[in-house]
Amino acid sequence: MPDMQTYSGGCHCGRVRYQVTTALEPVMSCNCSICQKRGYLLTFVPRAQFKLLSGEDDLTDYQFNKKIVHHPFCASCGISSFGTGTGPDQSEMVAINVRCLDDVDLDGLTITSFDGKSL
Numbered sequence: 001m002p003d004m005q006t007y008s009g010g011c012h013c014g015r016v017r018y019q020v021t022t023a024l025e026p027v028m029s030c031n032c033s034i035c036q037k038r039g040y041l042l043t044f045v046p047r048a049q050f051k052l053l054s055g056e057d058d059l060t061d062y063q064f065n066k067k068i069v070h071h072p073f074c075a076s077c078g079i080s081s082f083g084t085g086t087g088p089d090q091s092e093m094v095a096i097n098v099r100c101l102d103d104v105d106l107d108g109l110t111i112t113s114f115d116g117k118s119l
C-alpha cells in the first residue's frame, strides 16, 4: 500500500480550503456527465480523513439525477474541489478532486478509468 499523506487543497480563489489524508490511490478519471464536464480526477476518502478549514459559507451545492451525491462549488471562483456522498455501506465519503490539491504531480499518478457513464 502506498503511504498515506496529509495534503492541503481547495478552490482557485482560496476561500475554500481543506486538508485530506489519503494515499492517492486509486485516482479515477470518470466519464459520467459531471466528471467529464468538470474534468475531475477523483480519489475517495472516509469523511473522517477530510477536514474543511474554510469556505463553508462560500460553497454552493449542486445536485442532479438521484441527488445522492453533493457536488458543491465555490460561489466566487466556480471551482469544485470536492464532493460528498455515501459509500455502498452508507458510510460518509468525500470525493477529492485531486487536481485541487497543492503540490501533487498529476503526471506522476496512475489514473484509473472509470465507466461512470454506464451506471
Ligand SMILES: [Zn+2]
Pocket (backbone or CB within 6 Å): 011, 012, 013, 014, 015, 016, 074, 075, 076, 077, 078, 079
Ligand atoms: Zn473559490
